[in-house]
Amino acid sequence: MSMLQNAMHLLECINRVKTHDDMASVMRLIAEQLGFQYFALTQHVDVIAAGASAIHIHNYPARWADFYAENALGVTDPVHRASHLTSLGFRWSKISALIPLTSGDRRQLVRGRQAGIGDGFTIPSNVGGEAPGSCTFANSADRPLREDGLVLAQLLGNYAFDAARQLWAVPKRQGAATLITDRQRDCVQWAARGKSDWETSQILGISKETVTSHIKEACARYQVNKRILLVGRTLGDGTLTISDIGGWRHPHFWE
Known part of the structure; x- marks a missing residue:
């Protein structure tokens, strides 16, 4: 199957998604086809606080996923912060070219590697009026990213996140008030x-x-x-x- 045929097949798979479980299955398929071990489709919010209303599906190692959620890294994660400054996908090894990394950021990236996640490729999705988000593909430290998979990752990551936005969309109550004054x-x-x-x-x-x-x-x-x-x-x-x-x-x- 050619690259174009593969892309069209995966786009069609995304188009057929009807449930959250469907989306998780398609993301696993895309990751596998492009040579990645891990994927994450998520909005950049406190995922525990947001609960089921936030887009947040992944297959990261459990200990990293737990640490991420318990420490509200959806808001402060350096990968997420970097994605708010570009519309193009980027490798994590290039984050320092987008934002200055603090010692805390560096410790966090080291902790991710210790949990089994090495380099990654993140595709931003920033839509005005909505919580920003991204689609990420990653591998363990001993498995380099395949360069030939990054172009399709950009295309499919954008398409998948937009499909997830439609799937997770919850109609807002008319005249809904904020919690605070x-x-x-x-x-x-x-x-x-x-x-x-x-x-x-x-x-x-x-x-x-x-x-x-x-x-x-x-x-x-x-x-x-x-x-x-x-x-x-x-x-x-x-x-x-x-x-x-x-x-x-x-x-x-x-x-």
Whole structure:
């Protein structure tokens, strides 16, 4: 089968997807056909907080998948941050050309390798008004990526994520209200931009104590106890967007 014939066959497989299980099966097939061991089709949100509403299917090793979910890496993962700055697929070995890597980022990448994941190829999917996402294919450290599979990975990754968006789409309630007030949202937005409670109070013209109270109440409404998780939740449900918080280029996300 030629490359074109193979691509058309796999695109047709994606077109026939009707359920989440179907999508997982097709992603396994695509990974196998292109010479990859692992795949991940996911939105860049706190996957535990978002639950079944978020696109998140993969076949990563269990210990890495658990660590990823428990630490809300969907929001801060360096691979994800890099994908917010390009529309083209990229190898993980090239991430440092897209974003500056902190020591924490490097430890995270090492931890992934220790869990059995070496280099990967990530195809971004950034749609305005929705949580960003990506399709990733990866191999273990002892299995180099096949160069001849990357072009098809770009095509099929984009197509698969768009199909997943349609499959996971949940109609929004008319007039649905956010969980937090406008003022609480303002405080969370500035906190996400790296501002202290005092700095936020000066920007908004309210007291530092009021800012702290607003953020604590927002955490309570989202049932989280960390500000980074609060930011993840507000990004996940659309209360805040990446543009609202200054984009992933903001140094606050690399500290």
